[in-house]
Amino acid sequence: MLKKSVKTILNGLSVAVFVIDADKIIRFGNNAAIARFDANLKDQPLSSFVSADECLDAASQVLENKTDTVSLELTLQDVVPTTYRLIITRLDAERTGTDARAIISLEDISHIREAEQMRIDFVANVSHELRSPLTSLSGFIETLQGPAKNDPVAQERFLALMAGDAQRMSRLIGDLLSLAKLQAKERIPPSNTVDLPSILRRVTASLEPLSKRENTDLSLTISPDLPLVTGDADELTQVFQNLIENGVKYSPQNTVVEVIAEPDPSHINQVRISVKDHGDGLDPLHIPRLTERFYRVDKGRSRTMGGTGLGLAIVKHILIRHRAYLHIDSQVGIGSNFAVFLPIATRKRSADKH
Ligand SMILES: Nc1ncnc2c1ncn2[C@@H]1O[C@H](COP(=O)(O)OP(=O)(O)OP(=O)(O)O)[C@@H](O)[C@H]1O
Numbered sequence: 001m002l003k004k005s006v007k008t009i010l011n012g013l014s015v016a017v018f019v020i021d022a023d024k025i026i027r028f029g030n031n032a033a034i035a036r037f038d039a040n041l042k043d044q045p046l047s048s049f050v051s052a053d054e055c056l057d058a059a060s061q062v063l064e065n066k067t068d069t070v071s072l073e074l075t076l077q078d079v080v081p082t083t084y085r086l087i088i089t090r091l092d093a094e095r096t097g098t099d100a101r102a103i104i105s106l107e108d109i110s111h112i113r114e115a116e117q118m119r120i121d122f123v124a125n126v127s128h129e130l131r132s133p134l135t136s137l138s139g140f141i142e143t144l145q146g147p148a149k150n151d152p153v154a155q156e157r158f159l160a161l162m163a164g165d166a167q168r169m170s171r172l173i174g175d176l177l178s179l180a181k182l183q184a185k186e187r188i189p190p191s192n193t194v195d196l197p198s199i200l201r202r203v204t205a206s207l208e209p210l211s212k213r214e215n216t217d218l219s220l221t222i223s224p225d226l227p228l229v230t231g232d233a234d235e236l237t238q239v240f241q242n243l244i245e246n247g248v249k250y251s252p253q254n255t256v257v258e259v260i261a262e263p264d265p266s267h268i269n270q271v272r273i274s275v276k277d278h279g280d281g282l283d284p285l286h287i288p289r290l291t292e293r294f295y296r297v298d299k300g301r302s303r304t305m306g307g308t309g310l311g312l313a314i315v316k317h318i319l320i321r322h323r324a325y326l327h328i329d330s331q332v333g334i335g336s337n338f339a340v341f342l343p344i345a346t347r348k349r350s351a352d353k354h
């Protein structure tokens with residue numbers, strides 16, 4: 001029915017293409033369609049693969065010559081729902097009645113729709129996160145201009161709260177800028193050899209005051225045979241700062257947060273830095289979503305601790321750039337282990353430095 005050269009062209013396309021006859025029986029499916037539907041399509045009814053009435057009605061319109069072409073978008077409920085842009089066109093205007101043929105192309109546009117949804121959610125989240133401290137600031141300003149105009153004690157208290165709100169907004173903007181910068185350079189891995197032990201010592205020392213305030217203990221163990229790693233010292237500082245701070249923030253009093261840096265026992269070419277806490281732990285359903293921007297298990301709690309919910313998203317992007325990864329193990333009521341696996345420096349690179 002189709003010339004060999006036409007079939008070759010259709011088989012070279014990445015979009016799935018069907019040719020159907022007047023009874024909506026598939027006469028040809030290109031390679032992409034066969035791969036997508038994982039079946040021999042020829043001589044099968046179109047409805048066995050695309051059963052949506054919208055598509056079948058549109059195909060009838062084209063085959064009955066009521067229109068030349070129809071374009072529509074539909075989501076097929078597969079294991080993972082997939083959104084397609086469908087274009088149905090008459091194959092040959094001369095062929096009518098039982099001889100009519102139509103060509104249907106299905107382009108997977110799920111990633112475009114997902115990206116759009118992520119952008120919408122992101123803008124909504126940022127606006128919401130900025131609006132709360134702004135509303136609170138406006139309220140304090142009104143109070144300072146009105147009822148508290150001549151009350152120095154209230155003024156001092158409100159000004160301290162206002163400073164907290166301003167800090168919160170500035171932290172949020174700082175984190176958003178960090179994320180944007182990281183995404184821009186994600187494809188360029190860092191090339192310096194870093195002194196991981198001194199980064200970990202500095203971070204744990206800087207978090208001592210928080211740990212004291214929260215009444216938790218911080219312990220750091222560094223294996224004497226820890227190999228050198230390639231990385232960006234500032235970015236790795238940010239990674240451990242967030243993971244250790246989370247360990248402290250989400251642990252009850254009188255527990256210990258342990259940081260252990262050692263060669264990975266399972267892979268000789270990487271090191272493992274575990275941040276273990278004996279805190280609340282996490283339900284497994286939250287774990288895959290923790291590195292999403294603004295994802296917080298308990299929003300209220302994270303906010304009172306001054307969090308923006310961007311910490312683990314920043315960690316994820318830094319680790320992607322380092323060709324490293326994060327493994328989260330957690331049990332409710334027992335605690336969590338956030339383990340970072342970093343590739344060790346290649347010999348050439350470490351030799352360069354010495
Ligand atoms: N060690 C942990 N134990 C229990 N829950 C955790 C732990 N680490 C992270 N979480 C959960 O994951 C969420 C996201 O963490 P993330 O570091 O991205 O944000 P945050 O700590 O709330 O804010 P920020 O990092 O901006 O201060 C937290 O709000 C918390 O619900």
Ligand SMILES: [Mg+2]
Pocket residue numbers: 242245246307311312
């Ligand atoms: Mg955090």
